[in-house]
Amino acid sequence: MTAWTRRAGRRAGTRAPGGTRADGPAGDPADALAEDLAAVVGREHVRVDDGALAAYARDATPLFSARPQAVVLPGSTEEVAAILRYATERGVPVVPRGAGSNLCAATVPLSGGVVMALTRFDRILEISPGELLARVQTGVTTAALADAAAARGLLYAPDPGSRTVSTVGGNVATCAGGLRGLKYGVTRNHVLGLEAVLPTGEVIRTGGRLWKDVAGYDLTRLLTGSEGTLAVITEVTVALLPAPEETGTGVAYFGSLADASRAVAAVIADGIVPATLEFLDRKCVSAVEEFAGLGLRQDAGALLLFGDDGPARTVAGTLARIGEVCTGSGALEVTLAEDIARSDALLAARRCALPALSRLGSLTILEDATVPRHRLAEMVDRIDEIADRHGLRIATFGHAGDGNLHPTCVLDPDDTEGADRAHTAFGEIFAAAIAMDGTITGEHGVGAAKLPYLADRIGTDQVDLLRRIKLAFDPAGILNPGKLGS
Amino acid sequence: MTAWTRRAGRRAGTRAPGGTRADGPAGDPADALAEDLAAVVGREHVRVDDGALAAYARDATPLFSARPQAVVLPGSTEEVAAILRYATERGVPVVPRGAGSNLCAATVPLSGGVVMALTRFDRILEISPGELLARVQTGVTTAALADAAAARGLLYAPDPGSRTVSTVGGNVATCAGGLRGLKYGVTRNHVLGLEAVLPTGEVIRTGGRLWKDVAGYDLTRLLTGSEGTLAVITEVTVALLPAPEETGTGVAYFGSLADASRAVAAVIADGIVPATLEFLDRKCVSAVEEFAGLGLRQDAGALLLFGDDGPARTVAGTLARIGEVCTGSGALEVTLAEDIARSDALLAARRCALPALSRLGSLTILEDATVPRHRLAEMVDRIDEIADRHGLRIATFGHAGDGNLHPTCVLDPDDTEGADRAHTAFGEIFAAAIAMDGTITGEHGVGAAKLPYLADRIGTDQVDLLRRIKLAFDPAGILNPGKLGS
Numbered sequence: 001m002t003a004w005t006r007r008a009g010r011r012a013g014t015r016a017p018g019g020t021r022a023d024g025p026a027g028d029p030a031d032a033l034a035e036d037l038a039a040v041v042g043r044e045h046v047r048v049d050d051g052a053l054a055a056y057a058r059d060a061t062p063l064f065s066a067r068p069q070a071v072v073l074p075g076s077t078e079e080v081a082a083i084l085r086y087a088t089e090r091g092v093p094v095v096p097r098g099a100g101s102n103l104c105a106a107t108v109p110l111s112g113g114v115v116m117a118l119t120r121f122d123r124i125l126e127i128s129p130g131e132l133l134a135r136v137q138t139g140v141t142t143a144a145l146a147d148a149a150a151a152r153g154l155l156y157a158p159d160p161g162s163r164t165v166s167t168v169g170g171n172v173a174t175c176a177g178g179l180r181g182l183k184y185g186v187t188r189n190h191v192l193g194l195e196a197v198l199p200t201g202e203v204i205r206t207g208g209r210l211w212k213d214v215a216g217y218d219l220t221r222l223l224t225g226s227e228g229t230l231a232v233i234t235e236v237t238v239a240l241l242p243a244p245e246e247t248g249t250g251v252a253y254f255g256s257l258a259d260a261s262r263a264v265a266a267v268i269a270d271g272i273v274p275a276t277l278e279f280l281d282r283k284c285v286s287a288v289e290e291f292a293g294l295g296l297r298q299d300a301g302a303l304l305l306f307g308d309d310g311p312a313r314t315v316a317g318t319l320a321r322i323g324e325v326c327t328g329s330g331a332l333e334v335t336l337a338e339d340i341a342r343s344d345a346l347l348a349a350r351r352c353a354l355p356a357l358s359r360l361g362s363l364t365i366l367e368d369a370t371v372p373r374h375r376l377a378e379m380v381d382r383i384d385e386i387a388d389r390h391g392l393r394i395a396t397f398g399h400a401g402d403g404n405l406h407p408t409c410v411l412d413p414d415d416t417e418g419a420d421r422a423h424t425a426f427g428e429i430f431a432a433a434i435a436m437d438g439t440i441t442g443e444h445g446v447g448a449a450k451l452p453y454l455a456d457r458i459g460t461d462q463v464d465l466l467r468r469i470k471l472a473f474d475p476a477g478i479l480n481p482g483k484l485g486s
Numbered sequence: 487m488t489a490w491t492r493r494a495g496r497r498a499g500t501r502a503p504g505g506t507r508a509d510g511p512a513g514d515p516a517d518a519l520a521e522d523l524a525a526v527v528g529r530e531h532v533r534v535d536d537g538a539l540a541a542y543a544r545d546a547t548p549l550f551s552a553r554p555q556a557v558v559l560p561g562s563t564e565e566v567a568a569i570l571r572y573a574t575e576r577g578v579p580v581v582p583r584g585a586g587s588n589l590c591a592a593t594v595p596l597s598g599g600v601v602m603a604l605t606r607f608d609r610i611l612e613i614s615p616g617e618l619l620a621r622v623q624t625g626v627t628t629a630a631l632a633d634a635a636a637a638r639g640l641l642y643a644p645d646p647g648s649r650t651v652s653t654v655g656g657n658v659a660t661c662a663g664g665l666r667g668l669k670y671g672v673t674r675n676h677v678l679g680l681e682a683v684l685p686t687g688e689v690i691r692t693g694g695r696l697w698k699d700v701a702g703y704d705l706t707r708l709l710t711g712s713e714g715t716l717a718v719i720t721e722v723t724v725a726l727l728p729a730p731e732e733t734g735t736g737v738a739y740f741g742s743l744a745d746a747s748r749a750v751a752a753v754i755a756d757g758i759v760p761a762t763l764e765f766l767d768r769k770c771v772s773a774v775e776e777f778a779g780l781g782l783r784q785d786a787g788a789l790l791l792f793g794d795d796g797p798a799r800t801v802a803g804t805l806a807r808i809g810e811v812c813t814g815s816g817a818l819e820v821t822l823a824e825d826i827a828r829s830d831a832l833l834a835a836r837r838c839a840l841p842a843l844s845r846l847g848s849l850t851i852l853e854d855a856t857v858p859r860h861r862l863a864e865m866v867d868r869i870d871e872i873a874d875r876h877g878l879r880i881a882t883f884g885h886a887g888d889g890n891l892h893p894t895c896v897l898d899p900d901d902t903e904g905a906d907r908a909h910t911a912f913g914e915i916f917a918a919a920i921a922m923d924g925t926i927t928g929e930h931g932v933g934a935a936k937l938p939y940l941a942d943r944i945g946t947d948q949v950d951l952l953r954r955i956k957l958a959f960d961p962a963g964i965l966n967p968g969k970l971g972s
């Protein structure tokens with residue numbers, strides 16, 4: 001069974017703790033599990049109904065599905081700790097989950113067991129303009145945090161595409177990226193401290209309220225991107241920035257993606273690192289225009305969206321200069337957004353690339369290969385060549401400034417044979433990215449979807465090391481099994 | 487024996503591998519060890535003479551000393567791997583070392599064994615303006631990297647105080663900070679990838695050339711700040727930035743440190759996060775003025791040094807605004823440096839705080855407690871109170887913007903009783919910092935010097951977890967024993 005065609009995980013119940021219970025109630029092991037969970041969180045916060053088990057069998061990743069035995073919604077760190085202690089004692093798999101908006105099957109409960117939904121951890125605990133930080137419970141959405149910060153004149157810089165639904169804890173667990181990564185970095189660059197519960201039940205607090213703190217190994221960053229395999233994150237402290245005075249956006253059309261890629265290199269060479277440098281290939285521009293009718297030019301080979309923020313006296317100058325550099329690099333047309341409304345519309349064009357493509361077929365596989373930015377055009381050419389060879393529709397958009405590409409394959413949902421070809425094609429795409437000093441995932445994560453490719457990227461010695469690290473946190477192997485560290 | 491008064495480590499030779507050798511040459515175990523090392527690196531790169539063993543018994547931390555049995559200077563990653571494999575097989579302690587400029591006894595060979603000096607790894611392998619990165623061998627000095635980047639119009643942002651002698655590998659191992667941390671962050675924020683050798687001899691490459699790469703746990707950041715206890719770093723890839731167009735500096739004098747601290751808060755509240763916000767207390771200003779004759783005003787209670795860089799059209803405005811905010815917060819006097827020469831002189835004032843204080847007594851204990859920035863004045867008051875109570879001369883300077891204080895105790899070298907009092911006083915200072923949501927070390931590291939305080943900061947559960955992580959990397963416990971993870 002390949003990762004891409006894995007349509008169901010191991011049968012739920014195969015590791016049912018009830019089967020090994022010595023003192024629990026008799027009867028169906030799943031019932032016994034639910035009883036035990038209810039004893040911790042209350043009956044109203046345990047779900048074993050078909051609807052819930054079906055809903056939590058999937059996340060936003062197509063083709064991956066596996067039903068848990070129960071869904072539990074703890075309301076406090078103490079309840080999380082009690083559940084984990086129980087799970088470690090009984091060998092019950094636990095999959096922590098934020099919004100389930102990840103695209104790498106990181107929260108699919110491959111081994112059954114319990115999905116721990118952290119939805120009830122939804123309080124913003126603190127926004128401190130003096131300390132330039134926020135402290136939130138793990139289940140607060142990214143947008144809620146960003147809005148609360150903005151209301152105090154502050155910026156939470158990471159802005160993953162799923163920000164309106166994704167949770168801060170989920171962002172940390174996957175080290176989410178976004179459209180402002182070029183200038184501001186990714187989630188990792190903004191996390192100051194975590195409260196987390198080890199699989200064995202101990203509550204630890206890593207980092208804290210300081211940017212400078214080297215007391216111990218950097219567990220804050222180790223947990224960031226660990227995809228719920230090492231600990232359950234219950235609280236997050238993040239750094240904020242003073243909100244920029246002004247934000248501006250522009251768009252440049254190019255005859256080819258190679259030209260656009262040259263323009264990106266020329267912008268950097270000019271000493272400009274803007275907040276945003278995004279691209280859409282011709283196929284994406286067409287899809288977005290059909291979807292949203294934003295007045296985008298459809299005869300070009302590529303669209304480059306650029307944006308910056310900062311003091312009012314510099315933003316306009318920077319955007320004008322980027323426009324000049326684009327023109328100098330052969331842009332067919334350059335337009336600067338005349339106002340914030342148009343600026344928002346242009347950013348919306350980029351943000352709706354995925355929904356626009358999704359309309360073309362009901363199965364959309366969005367990938368995440370990344371290469372050094374100067375190899376962007378070369379990589380897109382390779383993707384197109386691979387797609388053509390396998391008879392697949394793959395459009396590509398992404399973060400040009402970061403070299404982070406999102407080749408997106410659109411299929412009919414019943415096209416099993418097409419899904420197999422897509423699986424083969426993406427394997428070739430990952431191999432091509434690695435051969436260009438790139439990686440198999442820039443910001444989406446490994447999860448179950450990329451695990452088969454991990455050793456190709458980091459080597460078997462490092463995969464073995466990840467396993468030993470996992471064991472240092474999770475001796476019973478109960479936390480999100482079948483993912484990173486497995 | 488307390489950490490502060492530890493004047494010698496375990497006797498060299500107590501874990502001599504020769505003692506357990508089954509197949510080595512007969513005779514002195516130290517000779518046998520030297521022979522075995524020479525077989526890997528050549529006789530000219532092994533030192534067992536008294537001069538070398540005495541020199542490598544210490545780093546820049548006062549009061550800590552322990553002689554190794556041998557010093558080895560490998561010339562390649564393969565030689566590093568061979569030595570580590572040998573050490574793991576025989577149970578020989580190995581302490582990797584850059585310049586030994588750390589201030590936490592991180593490179594003192596407490597258990598004897600081998601000091602592995604990485605001095606020969608001194609090549610800058612690549613500076614890429616297109617990719618905004620540099621790749622260097624671990625032993626390249628921070629200043630050499632910064633200069634090479636500057637020659638290509640690029641900035642390597644971290645600038646620890648020891649930058650002219652410290653190595654990039656050492657900076658990574660300790661997650662070094664510096665004067666530009668407020669705006670640019672610390673070493674961790676600029677490391678993209680590492681080549682490192684595990685204690686068991688495997689060579690791993692973590693991260694790479696990309697800012698966005700989430701393939702696996704974040705070993706790049708885990709090794710950053712791991713103080714040579716998890717792996718030996720042999721190569722470092724760092725991110726560079728376009729060099730700022732202009733850099734400017736100003737100075738403000740205040741009647742008290744409390745006033746200066748209020749000014750720092752007011753600057754941040756004004757939405758400004760400048761590159762540099764440093765302070766010196768009255769005692770430091772006097773010492774610096776006596777030492778360097780820079781024309782600093784000595785009647786003030788505190789000096790605040792501020793600096794920023796960026797586009798020419800913004801730097802002057804930002805500095806002027808900081809000056810206004812300082813005046814509004816009660817500054818006695820504000821001066822903006824009229825040119826780059828004066829700007830450099832002002833930065834030199836801050837950089838020479840340590841040497842200036844060192845002249846006052848030949849034993850200088852420089853510490854590194856850190857608190858949230860709005861508690862800076864409160865913390866300095868606590869330090870002064872503690873110093874007075876113990877009859878100690880402690881002057882404080884540091885990174886006001888980061889809340890990173892460097893209380894510095896000046897003693898006569900033969901004053902053993904004074905050193906004991908200093909030990910007690912710093913214990914109280916660390917406890918005070920922790921009580922203020924601060925930490926025992928902002929940028930210097932834990933090493934042997936802070937290890938006794940680590941559990942107070944992160945808790946025993948987390949200390950235990952560090953030990954398990956250490957074991958995942960170093961099953962035989964040979965790498966820098968007695969430090970982090972011990």
